[in-house]
Amino acid sequence: MKKMRIGIGYDVHPLEAGRKLVLGGVEIPFGKGLGGWSDADVLTHAIIDALLGAAALGDIGRHFPPGEAEFKDISSLVLLERVRNTLKDNGWRTGNIDATVIAEQPRLSEHIDRIRETLGKTLGVAIGQVSIKASTANGLGSIGRGEGIAAFAVALIEGIKEQEQ
């Protein structure tokens, strides 16, 4: 029997003119992008927090503090890969991920499989272990007005070694 743990992650970033929109490491054609210190990839950030949370290793801000030059405009896939290695050092690997992106615009359905593939490769898991869903806020609140994009993620991680009984 392998050890298993679950974790949850949530993130939100504002949409701004003059930025690229990157979700799950994939650049999405759109007139605006997410503002933030890194590439502001809200989906990857939520997944990072879910993975760190599952391993009880703190949160993304602790591992990659905003304001540090090293992380300015960095691809969040680089951060995700580092988290994968941190988990490995602690005896964990990704079991599966399930995430929901909440964006009024743009339409994400045609990008979902490329996002799943990109995240799966970065995490070293099969595409079938990465579920990404797209939703909207149905016009309600700041996300509904298109002022930002939010993402929720859960992650299950499993112990690399068989647990001793």
Ligand SMILES: [Zn+2]
């Ligand atoms: Zn973020």
